[in-house]
Each structure stands twice: as C-alpha cells, then as structure tokens.
Amino acid sequence: MAVAAESPEHVAGRRKGRRAEGEKGTRTLSVFKASPATYAVLLVVSALFFVPFILMISISLASDQTSAQNAFTVFPTEFEWSNFTDVFTATGLPVGRFVLNSVLIATLSAVGQVLSSSLVGYAFARLRAPGKGVMFMIVLATMMIPAQITMIPQFLLFKELGWVNTYLPLIIPNFFTNAFNVFLVRQFVSRISGELDEAAQMDGLGYFGVYRKIILPMMWPILTAIAIFTLTHAWGDFMGPLIYLNSEESMPLALGLQYMTSTSNAMQLPPWNLVMVGSIILTLPMIAIYYLGQKYLYEMNLQGGSAGVK
Amino acid sequence: MTTTVDEAPGAVRPARRAGRRRPKMSKRRKKEAFFFWLFISPWLIGFVGFLLGPMIASVYISLTEWDSFTPPEWVGLDNYAKALTEDPIFWKALWNTFFYAAISVPLGLVIGVWLANLLNKRVRGRKLFRTFIYLPTLVPLVATAMVFKMVLAPSGPFNDMLGWFGIEGPQWLLSATWIKPALIILSVWGAGAATVLLLSAMNGIPRELYEAAEIDGASAWRQFWAVTFPQITPVIFFNLIMGLIGAFQIFSQVYILAPNNNVGGPDNASQMMVTMLFQEAFSFYHFGYASAVAWLLFLVIMTFTVIAFRTSRKWVFYETEVR
Numbered sequence: 001m002a003v004a005a006e007s008p009e010h011v012a013g014r015r016k017g018r019r020a021e022g023e024k025g026t027r028t029l030s031v032f033k034a035s036p037a038t039y040a041v042l043l044v045v046s047a048l049f050f051v052p053f054i055l056m057i058s059i060s061l062a063s064d065q066t067s068a069q070n071a072f073t074v075f076p077t078e079f080e081w082s083n084f085t086d087v088f089t090a091t092g093l094p095v096g097r098f099v100l101n102s103v104l105i106a107t108l109s110a111v112g113q114v115l116s117s118s119l120v121g122y123a124f125a126r127l128r129a130p131g132k133g134v135m136f137m138i139v140l141a142t143m144m145i146p147a148q149i150t151m152i153p154q155f156l157l158f159k160e161l162g163w164v165n166t167y168l169p170l171i172i173p174n175f176f177t178n179a180f181n182v183f184l185v186r187q188f189v190s191r192i193s194g195e196l197d198e199a200a201q202m203d204g205l206g207y208f209g210v211y212r213k214i215i216l217p218m219m220w221p222i223l224t225a226i227a228i229f230t231l232t233h234a235w236g237d238f239m240g241p242l243i244y245l246n247s248e249e250s251m252p253l254a255l256g257l258q259y260m261t262s263t264s265n266a267m268q269l270p271p272w273n274l275v276m277v278g279s280i281i282l283t284l285p286m287i288a289i290y291y292l293g294q295k296y297l298y299e300m301n302l303q304g305g306s307a308g309v310k
Numbered sequence: 311m312t313t314t315v316d317e318a319p320g321a322v323r324p325a326r327r328a329g330r331r332r333p334k335m336s337k338r339r340k341k342e343a344f345f346f347w348l349f350i351s352p353w354l355i356g357f358v359g360f361l362l363g364p365m366i367a368s369v370y371i372s373l374t375e376w377d378s379f380t381p382p383e384w385v386g387l388d389n390y391a392k393a394l395t396e397d398p399i400f401w402k403a404l405w406n407t408f409f410y411a412a413i414s415v416p417l418g419l420v421i422g423v424w425l426a427n428l429l430n431k432r433v434r435g436r437k438l439f440r441t442f443i444y445l446p447t448l449v450p451l452v453a454t455a456m457v458f459k460m461v462l463a464p465s466g467p468f469n470d471m472l473g474w475f476g477i478e479g480p481q482w483l484l485s486a487t488w489i490k491p492a493l494i495i496l497s498v499w500g501a502g503a504a505t506v507l508l509l510s511a512m513n514g515i516p517r518e519l520y521e522a523a524e525i526d527g528a529s530a531w532r533q534f535w536a537v538t539f540p541q542i543t544p545v546i547f548f549n550l551i552m553g554l555i556g557a558f559q560i561f562s563q564v565y566i567l568a569p570n571n572n573v574g575g576p577d578n579a580s581q582m583m584v585t586m587l588f589q590e591a592f593s594f595y596h597f598g599y600a601s602a603v604a605w606l607l608f609l610v611i612m613t614f615t616v617i618a619f620r621t622s623r624k625w626v627f628y629e630t631e632v633r
Binding site: 028029030031032033034038039041042045046049050052053055056059070072073074116119120122123124127128129130132135138139142144145146147148149150151152153154155156157159173175176177178179182207208211232235236238239242243254255257258261272275276278279280282283286287290 | 335339345346355429450466533555566587601
C-alpha cells in the first residue's frame with residue numbers, strides 16, 4: 001500500500017525547491033490571495049479544534065466537587081493544581097506504576113524495532129542472494145494483512161507460552177521488526193552510495209562490520225523516525241494491553257485511564273478532573289516527542305508515503 | 311556492490327533473473343547469501359511465527375468451534391454461515407462500520423482539502439493555524455476519547471454550548487441515533503493529519519501552472535479544480551486508502567465511548583466489526599466464530615481497497631507515469 005502511495009510524496013519532495021507560492025519577491029497570484037473570509041474560516045476552525053484542549057485543561061484544574069456535579073466550564077474558573085499530584089495518590093489505582101509501565105513498554109518496543117529493522121533493512125538493500133526478490137515481495141504483501149487476522153492465534157500462542165499478564169506480548173514481537181519499517185530502512189539504505197562499504201570490505205571488514213561500522217551510523221535519521229513512530233504507537237496502544245494485561249500493576253497509562261473511568265460504579269461519575277490530568281500526562285510526551293523529532297518524521301514521510309504520526 | 315538507487319520496490323527485475331541462470335555460485339556469493347539470510351532472520355522468524363503461522367491457524371480455527379479450554383470441534387463453514395445468515399449483530403456491525411467509514415473518511419478528506427487550500431494561500435500566521443489544526447492528531451486516541459466522552463455527556467460542555475444557541479442537545483453516547491455521529495465528530499478532530507500532507511503536496515505544485523491559468527482568466531474556483539485538485543489526487547488517494555483501512559478497524563474509540571463498558575453501545579448502534587470480533591473472542595471465548603469474523607473483515611477491507619485502486623485510474627493523476 002505504501003508502495004503505490006510513495007510516488008506523490010517523492011514528487012512533492014523533489015519539487016520543494018520551487019514552491020508554488022514563493023514567500024518573497026513574486027507578485028501574489030489571485031488564487032493565493034487570502035480574503036477576510038479565509039481568515040474567518042481559519043480562525044473558527046482553529047478555535048473549534050482547540051476547544052477540546054481548553055476543556056481538557058479546565059477540567060483537569062476543576063475541584064472534586066465540580067467534578068462530582070459534572071458542572072464544568074469551558075474556560076478554567078478553578079485552579080486545583082493539587083490534582084496533578086492527587087492523580088497519583090487519590091484514585092486508589094497505581095497511576096505512577098501505569099506511567100512507568102508505559103515508559104517501559106514503549107522504550108523497549110522502540111529498541112526492538114530499531115535493532116531489528118536496521119539489520120533486516122540493510123540486508124535487503126545491500127546483500128545479494130537468490131530468493132531475495134521473492135522475500136521482498138512477501139515483505140510488501142504482509143503490509144496488507146490486518147492485525148485482526150493474527151490477533152486470536154497470537155493470543156492463544158502467548159497464552160500457551162504463559163505470557164499473558166506480562167509485557168512480553170507487547171514488546172517481543174517488536175524485536176522481529178515489521179514489514180513497513182523494513183521497507184523504510186531498505187529504501188533509505190538504497191540511497192546511500194555503495195562506494196564506502198565496498199572500500200570497507202576491501203579493507204577486510206565483514207558484512208556485519210559494514211553494517212555496524214559504516215551503514216548503521218548513517219542510518220540514524222530513519223532510525224530516529226522509526227523509534228518515534230514505535231514510541232508513539234506503543235505509548236498510545238489500547239487494544240494490545242486490553243487483550244494481554246488485566247492486573248492493575250501491569251497496565252500502561254492508556255489502559256489505566258479507561259480503567260479509572262470504569263471502576264466507579266454506574267451511578268457515580270468517574271473522577272473526571274483526575275482522568276483529564278491523566279489524559280494530559282498521556283498527551284504531553286507525544287507532543288514533546290513530535291516537536292523534537294519533527295524533521296525525522298518528515299524524512300519518513302518522504303521515504304514511504306506517509307507514516308502518519310499516529 | 312549493488313547500488314539499486316531508487317529502484318521501484320515492486321519491480322525485482324524478473325526479466326533479468328529469468329534470462330540469466332548462474333550455473334554455480336562462487337564461494338564469495340555463497341557467503342554473501344548466507345549473511346543475507348542470517349540478517350533477515352529476525353524478520354523471517356517473526357513472519358513465520360507471528361504472521362504466517364497465526365494466519366494458517368486462524369483459517370483452521372475459523373472452521374471450528376473452540377473456547378480454548380476444550381478441544382476444538384470441526385464445524386466446516388458453519389461459522390461463516392452463522393455470521394452471514396443467522397447473526398443479526400454481524401450485519402448490524404457491518405452496517406455500522408460501513409456507515410462510519412462512508413461518512414468519516416470522505417468528510418475528513420473534504421475538510422482536509424478545504425483547510426489545506428486555505429492554508430496554501432498567503433495567510434499571515436500560517437504556521438500557527440497549521441499547528442492548531444495539526445495538534446489534535448498528536449493526542450493519543452485514548453486521551454481523545456476520554457475528552458469526548460466527557461464533552462458529550464448529556465449535561466456536558468458540548469450540550470451546554472448548544473444550549474447557548476437555544477438548541478437542546480441529544481444524549482449523544484447514550485442514544486442509538488447519535489452515537490455514530492459522535493464517533494464521526496471525533497474522527498474529524500483528527501483531520502489535521504490529512505491537511506498537513508495535502509498542504510505539502512499543494513506546496514509542490516509548480517507556480518507556472520497557476521500563472522498560465524491566470525492569464526487564461528480562470529477564476530480561483532476554476533483554478534482549484536483544474537490545477538490544484540488534479541495535482542493533489544495522489545495524496546487524496548493515499549489518504550483515502552489509509553483512511554478506509556483505519557475506519558474499518560475502528561476499535562479503541564468505540565470501546566471507550568460506549569456507555570458503561572457495553573461495547574456495542576445502545577441497541578448495538580456502535581457495534582463495529584472489530585468490537586464485535588473482540589467481544590466474541592475475549593468476552594465470550596468464541597474463538598472459532600471470532601476468527602471467521604476476522605476473515606470476513608479482511609475480505610471487506612480487501613474489496614474496498616481493490617475498488618479504490620480500480621477506480622483510481624479514472625481520477626488519480628500521476629504526472630510521472632513513465633516507468
């Protein structure tokens with residue numbers, strides 16, 4: 001799928017040099033003239049898109065009383081900063097542990113993807129072997145299989161291995177890479193000139209040496225992108241933990257939040273103010289990672305169509 | 311060394327391969343091949359262990375009745391027949407998923423194209439607007455769903471706002487009529503992802519095309535349809551495909567938004583293919599039936615992907631169609 005979508009992005013990327021609407025000098029063509037209506041629409045839409053954020057903040061700062069009565073206001077009127085510490089103590093759930101679990105699962109998943117995809121992608125880009133073409137076709141074909149097909153047998157397999165209620169089912173598969181990341185690395189390495197590794201081989205460096213000493217150091221832009229992509233995916237994953245983790249101690253934050261809203265009995269409202277604090281804790285690292293790694297994600301967009309950020 | 315720069319990934323040079331038969335591999339070649347297989351072994355093991363094996367198992371399980379505690383019982387195609395002819399919930403889930411995909415994906419694209427086109431003008435503060443529109447896509451789905459669950463509560467902020475205009479808001483998540491629109495609103499909040507991709511595609515359109523159109527006296531509306539739109543169709547197509555695949559697999563939002571953990575929602579109005587599959591497998595331990603539903607889902611996704619690819623020849627414009 002990413003194959004078909006690859007070309008447009010390339011085209012867009014290659015033409016970066018001559019943008020349709022230059023910032024300086026040239027006369028503005030009529031299509032590019034921004035009318036007051038343009039601004040009006042953009043302002044309204046931006047505001048609408050931002051309202052949920054404001055709500056998230058204002059609810060996270062609401063008092064328990066307001067929360068219990070569901071009497072929230074769109075703009076914050078109360079400022080209970082203590083909610084940000086209460087969330088770890090007052091919910092009766094190990095929220096600190098949730099955060100730790102999320103960090104652990106996300107980090108190890110990213111490590112696994114980076115290690116495995118770089119090695120496999122390198123082999124597909126550089127080494128020659130009979131059957132390689134067929135293997136690469138299989139890599140591409142597997143991108144089309146929806147996860148739901150393998151979900152049940154995988155669950156039964158992990159259950160058989162005694163991995164249920166451990167992090168292993170969420171982490172270990174990442175050490176075996178996935179088709180999309182192999183594709184990304186392979187495309188990236190294909191663009192690196194082969195002269196350097198040829199020279200290194202003349203000097204007696206083996207295939208692993210070339211990978212480790214020559215190619216790996218050059219791969220870091222794409223590997224950073226893969227790490228970010230894996231981190232955000234694992235951090236926000238809900239279905240995986242929902243299937244495999246059912247003890248409070250092992251839950252990541254994404255699942256823990258849902259747990260927080262459902263433990264209160266049906267008549268009682270969830271502690272919305274604390275749930276929103278949790279949502280903010282879940283969201284902030286993603287925004288931070290995005291801004292730190294923006295340019296690498298852009299790189300990835302150019303490489304494989306679009307990875308999307310989610 | 312091979313320097314396969316920019317080689318089309320699909321084209322593995324079959325012609326060359328067929329035409330040339332190596333009688334015997336040199337020692338060096340053999341070593342290289344050995345390392346190739348060694349290095350791809352993580353993927354290969356993962357492919358066999360986590361994909362191919364489970365896929366084959368899935369086909370088998372779908373032909374049995376199995377709760378994973380007692381031995382599986384062979385039932386042939388009964389599970390498929392049950393889904394297609396007996397189970398009203400399956401059809402409801404299928405319809406709901408279609409409904410969701412058919413509205414949320416085009417709506418997201420229309421909004422994306424519209425916003426990208428506005429942002430592509432010479433707008434002051436373009437970066438700021440872009441950030442505001444893109445920011446929601448960075449919020450993890452669970453957090454988004456939490457906010458919307460709260461916002462759309464019967465006496466929640468959204469209905470309060472509607473109240474300012476004298477509109478009495480519906481019960482949203484508790485109403486069989488409104489839970490799907492609520493899910494669609496949530497999906498539209500993520501339209502920023504498509505917007506940013508479309509905007510970067512619009513940025514790449516050569517200025518000369520607009521200059522020519524302007525000289526010919528084409529209106530802004532005309533220029534959009536004659537110049538901008540054809541040039542961004544590949545990106546629209548990409549977003550369409552990805553959007554459809556994603557929409558058919560909708561799960562987390564539904565699971566979180568459905569009231570009181572009743573995954574199907576009121577009167578199964580938000581029961582989707584994947585939530586149903588999940589329930590059948592992990593709540594009821596109907597692994598056989600759930601696997602059959604999974605394959606039917608795969609079939610649905612494949613059908614729509616193929617249809618999209620087929621029709622794409624008619625409306626997607628590839629300037630670089632030379633290969």
